[in-house]
Amino acid sequence: MKPTLTLGPVLFNWPAERWRDFYARIADEAPVDAVVVGEIVCSKRAPFLAPVMDEVIARLAAAGKEVWLASPILVGSDRERAAMRDLVESDLLPVEANDMGALALLEGRRHAVGPFINSYNEATLAWLAGRGAVAVSLPAELPAAAVAVMAKTGAALGLSMEVQVFGRAPLAISARCYHARAHALHKDGCQFVCANDPDGMPVSTVDGQPFLSVNGTQTLSHGYLALAAEIDRLRAMGIRRFRLSPQDLDMVAVARAFRAVLDGERSGQDVMAELRGMTAVPLENGFFHNMAGAAYADAPAA
Amino acid sequence: MGSFELICPAGNPAALRAAVDAGADAVYLGFRDETNARNFPGLNFSRPELAEAIAYAHARSVQVFVAINTYPQAGNLAPWQRAVDDAARLKADAVILADLGLLAYAAEHHPDLRLHLSVQASAANAEAIRLYRDAFGVRRVVLPRVLTVPEIARLNAEVDVETEVFVFGGLCPMAEGRCSLSSYATGLSPNKQGVCSPASHVRYEPRGDALASRLGGFTINVFGAGEPAGYPTLCKGRFVPGGGTSADPAYLFEEPTSLNALALLPELKAAKVCALKIEGRQRGKAYIAAVVGAYRRALDAFERGLPVPALDLEAMVEGGAQTTGAYTRAWR
Numbered sequence: 001m002k003p004t005l006t007l008g009p010v011l012f013n014w015p016a017e018r019w020r021d022f023y024a025r026i027a028d029e030a031p032v033d034a035v036v037v038g039e040i041v042c043s044k045r046a047p048f049l050a051p052v053m054d055e056v057i058a059r060l061a062a063a064g065k066e067v068w069l070a071s072p073i074l075v076g077s078d079r080e081r082a083a084m085r086d087l088v089e090s091d092l093l094p095v096e097a098n099d100m101g102a103l104a105l106l107e108g109r110r111h112a113v114g115p116f117i118n119s120y121n122e123a124t125l126a127w128l129a130g131r132g133a134v135a136v137s138l139p140a141e142l143p144a145a146a147v148a149v150m151a152k153t154g155a156a157l158g159l160s161m162e163v164q165v166f167g168r169a170p171l172a173i174s175a176r177c178y179h180a181r182a183h184a185l186h187k188d189g190c191q192f193v194c195a196n197d198p199d200g201m202p203v204s205t206v207d208g209q210p211f212l213s214v215n216g217t218q219t220l221s222h223g224y225l226a227l228a229a230e231i232d233r234l235r236a237m238g239i240r241r242f243r244l245s246p247q248d249l250d251m252v253a254v255a256r257a258f259r260a261v262l263d264g265e266r267s268g269q270d271v272m273a274e275l276r277g278m279t280a281v282p283l284e285n286g287f288f289h290n291m292a293g294a295a296y297a298d299a300p301a302a
Numbered sequence: 303m304g305s306f307e308l309i310c311p312a313g314n315p316a317a318l319r320a321a322v323d324a325g326a327d328a329v330y331l332g333f334r335d336e337t338n339a340r341n342f343p344g345l346n347f348s349r350p351e352l353a354e355a356i357a358y359a360h361a362r363s364v365q366v367f368v369a370i371n372t373y374p375q376a377g378n379l380a381p382w383q384r385a386v387d388d389a390a391r392l393k394a395d396a397v398i399l400a401d402l403g404l405l406a407y408a409a410e411h412h413p414d415l416r417l418h419l420s421v422q423a424s425a426a427n428a429e430a431i432r433l434y435r436d437a438f439g440v441r442r443v444v445l446p447r448v449l450t451v452p453e454i455a456r457l458n459a460e461v462d463v464e465t466e467v468f469v470f471g472g473l474c475p476m477a478e479g480r481c482s483l484s485s486y487a488t489g490l491s492p493n494k495q496g497v498c499s500p501a502s503h504v505r506y507e508p509r510g511d512a513l514a515s516r517l518g519g520f521t522i523n524v525f526g527a528g529e530p531a532g533y534p535t536l537c538k539g540r541f542v543p544g545g546g547t548s549a550d551p552a553y554l555f556e557e558p559t560s561l562n563a564l565a566l567l568p569e570l571k572a573a574k575v576c577a578l579k580i581e582g583r584q585r586g587k588a589y590i591a592a593v594v595g596a597y598r599r600a601l602d603a604f605e606r607g608l609p610v611p612a613l614d615l616e617a618m619v620e621g622g623a624q625t626t627g628a629y630t631r632a633w634r
Contacts, residue, residue, distance in 0.1 A: 073480075074424075074426065074448060074477055074480075075426060075427045075429075075430075076426040076427060076446075076448050076449050076453060077453060078453075078456070080427075081427055081428075081429070084427075084429070085429075099426075099427070099430065100423070100424075100425060100429075100430035100433055100434070101426075101427040101428075101429035101430040101433075102429075103430075103433065104429040104430060104432060104433035105429055116480065118373055118400070118401070118402075118423075118479060118480070118493065120373035120374065120375070120376060120401065120493065120494070121373065121374045121375060121376045121377075121379060121401070121403050122376055122377070122379070122403070123374065123379055123401075123402075123403025123404065123406060123407060124373075124401060124402040124403035125403075126403065126406075127402045127403055127406045128402070139482075139493075140482065141482045141485045141486075141491055141493070141494070142376070145376070145377065146375065146376035146377070147376075149376035149377040150376055153376075169482070169486065170482075171481065171482045171483050171485075171486050172476040172477070172480065172481040172482065172483050172537075173476065173477050173480055173481075174448070174475055174476045174477060174555075175447075175448035175449070175477070175628045175633075175634055176475055176555075176556075176628070176633060176634050177634060178543075178554055178555060181554065182543035182544070182552070182554060186632070186634065187634035188631070188634070201543060201544060201545075202544065202545030202546075203541050203542065203543055203544075203545065203554060204541065204542045204545045204546060204547070205520050205521040205522070205541060205542070206514075206521055206523070206524050206540055206541070206542065206547075206548075206551045207514075207521045207547075208542070208546060208547035209520065209521070210545060211520055211541065212483075212486075212541070214543065214554070219476070219483065219555075221486055286486075286489065287482075287485070287486075290489065291489050292485075292486060292487055292488050292489040292518050292519070293482065293485055293486035293487075293489070294486050294487060294518075294519065294520075295489075
């Protein structure tokens with residue numbers, strides 16, 4: 001089966017025009033098969049994207065991309081609940097659930113389970129498959145041994161199993177906005193300061209060591225998770241979908257590089273070298289190798 | 303709506319007796335392994351200790367809840383399933399679970415066992431809570447610390463499931479069960495191993511008059527001469543937002559502080575919250591006795607309509623600071 005290259009949702013607060021233009025270029029130039037769109041981090045940002053959402057979806061669909069709508073990560077307030085219900089009830093496109101509330105509303109419909117729902121073991125996969133999930137994206141912190149079990153079980157259950165292979169690892173979500181807090185603002189009067197940081201706000205330790213990246217209420221890794229050199233191993237396990245999480249760099253080039261590895265045209269090591277030339281941000285794969293997520297392990301050949 | 307239930311932590315048999323004797327309505331605890339979210343060295347209960355704990359508590363009309371609230375490891379479900387089986391066999395009053403697969407197992411194999419949804423499942427909306435009720439028969443949900451009291455009130459108006467909220471102790475600023483910060487720095491995670499900022503990865507490093515606290519490969523805080531040095535819990539450290547270096551690093555996520563929602567008792571009652579939970583399974587029996595006793599006195603006064611006595615818990619709170627956390631909107 002041909003592996004699927006998925007582009008996950010843009011997590012950062014990009015201006016609507018930039019967001020639209022990004023997806024136009026993805027539609028025209030990026031060899032990705034599936035694109036997941038939507039504002040999943042902060043419900044306050046969603047209205048900015050609404051005016052261009054239909055255009056983006058139409059453009060991606062016209063380019064032959066499989067388009068999914070992602071549901072928000074943290075759904076507590078009335079505003080967040082309304083957004084979640086609207087998304088599911090619109091019934092325009094299949095939904096990737098990122099909260100159990102969305103999963104509840106999706107019963108009986110074809111849906112995917114996103115990486116923000118805790119799918120840590122085969123018993124959970126069986127339950128999700130029994131409710132009609134067709135694809136499950138695994139949490140970033142799963143090590144290879146767990147991914148292997150999940151891939152095997154998922155295949156037996158008819159699930160299309162996905163692993164994030166590029167982009168900052170999502171680490172936490174909060175009711176509190178750390179972007180606002182860092183600017184001595186309150187979430188309710190945040191002035192959308194997260195828009196100043198299209199790739200997240202760098203957070204270093206008191207020693208000046210880069211550590212984390214803040215994206216409003218979300219905390220991400222500083223380094224880019226990069227599993228190009230592990231792709232052959234992931235495929236051998238039975239992983240069928242490979243997710244790229246958009247960052248503020250040439251994502252078309254990133255997609256082409258990963259596609260070339262999936263097509264057997266380039267080695268993972270070669271692509272890792274190219275990625276290192278594209279960014280000063282360190283590449284990390286520690287989670288997969290059962291180490292601290294921030295670590296990097298030279299991947300042995302599959 | 304009856305009185306609030308007071309739910310208290312126990313990290314060992316002595317703490318359990320202290321909590322029961324100080325007036326807990328229920329005590330929650332875990333087995334001594336990775337199946338619970340407070341898997342610290344020297345803590346928690348063996349099977350015989352649980353049996354004794356249940357006997358001691360039940361003789362005094364106090365309930366015992368067993369937290370089995372980490373996410374079972376792929377390919378190795380047996381320790382978690384055995385924990386549920388043993389809790390049921392030993393007549394625990396409820397098990398507190400987070401994982402979907404384990405909830406399905408418990409509902410299928412132990413239909414009479416009362417299921418509570420752990421805060422680690424991060425169920426913050428009515429749709430999610432109804433799903434856990436309908437799919438597994440969950441009777442109570444421990445709410446994640448992401449909701450304001452008005453949001454909790456609206457939620458309780460919509461769902462017919464009991465809700466339990468944290469009122470005192472350590473404060474997670476992140477949505478519980480959805481945080482891999484510790485895993486990112488150390489390789490050990492709350493969801494997988496039941497540890498956050500594990501002591502095995504903590505180092506203290508003298509720097510002249512100052513003291514640095516490190517977790518894994520990262521400096522989490524530097525304390526000046528005479529400044530009390532706290533534990534390097536990752537989200538309670540000082541960092542430099544914006545990157546680079548700064549002479550004035552900030553508590554970006556949260557200050558070292560403890561949750562204390564005592565002042566919100568009337569609002570929580572009006573919101574139809576059923577149970578109030580004290581955090582601190584890693585605490586000693588003196589702490590448990592002091593905090594549980596103080597809360598017992600406060601709740602007894604509150605339920606009788608008397609003025610709630612001021613609690614002298616200054617010595618019990620982290621960094622000497624208290625907050626009502628996400629319950630009030632200003633925290634956000």
